[in-house]
Amino acid sequence: MSLATSPTLEQLMHALEHLPGVGPKTAQRLAFHLLKQPESFIRQFAETLVTAHLKIKPCSVCFHLSEQNPCPLCQSPKRHRETLCVVVDPRDVMALERTQNYHGLYHVLGGLISPLDGVGPEQLNIKALLNRLKANANSEPQADAEPVTLIREVILALPPSTEGDTTSLYLTRLLKPTGLILSRIAFGLPVGGDLDYADHLTLTRAMDGRRSL
Numbered sequence: 001m002s003l004a005t006s007p008t009l010e011q012l013m014h015a016l017e018h019l020p021g022v023g024p025k026t027a028q029r030l031a032f033h034l035l036k037q038p039e040s041f042i043r044q045f046a047e048t049l050v051t052a053h054l055k056i057k058p059c060s061v062c063f064h065l066s067e068q069n070p071c072p073l074c075q076s077p078k079r080h081r082e083t084l085c086v087v088v089d090p091r092d093v094m095a096l097e098r099t100q101n102y103h104g105l106y107h108v109l110g111g112l113i114s115p116l117d118g119v120g121p122e123q124l125n126i127k128a129l130l131n132r133l134k135a136n137a138n139s140e141p142q143a144d145a146e147p148v149t150l151i152r153e154v155i156l157a158l159p160p161s162t163e164g165d166t167t168s169l170y171l172t173r174l175l176k177p178t179g180l181i182l183s184r185i186a187f188g189l190p191v192g193g194d195l196d197y198a199d200h201l202t203l204t205r206a207m208d209g210r211r212s213l
């Protein structure tokens, strides 16, 4: 039986086409590349995928991906707990961490409000953000415990796109009454640019040049 008529090959190519940015041609190229690899590599590769899937989960506090819950960023005593940076996805956390310029906490929204794609605020981690800020406002410093550092500033690190602006506006309206300092990072990026694609210096400047809302 030739490979072109192999249902297993069809299945492999179909599975690969589920990956972002992979069309039928790339899927075919990847499938043939994988078929040429030794069995040891394929077994290791498959195992890595399954292990990653089982072990890496969203943090129940900030929704960044981690093997621990709460994640190391939420647990670290070194983080500045008075600042909370709202980002779209875990890749943004990683991009900001790479700059080594931001030392506060994070909150991953998991997407942006996009009515055209049927994504409303309820599909995003916005309720969890509000609950987090509410818990923050209600926590009383205890006499015999370490002083609780409360979140004072929320930084919206959302992309300069229509969806980014819509989400930013929505969150601004929602968070303004809390009395927290609200700001949005300044972008030196083309409209629609992701944080993930920005270089260290651009991201550092964007964070340092954040504008009050």
Ligand SMILES: [Zn+2]
Binding pocket: 059, 060, 061, 062, 063, 064, 070, 071, 072, 073, 074, 075
């Ligand atoms: Zn976390």
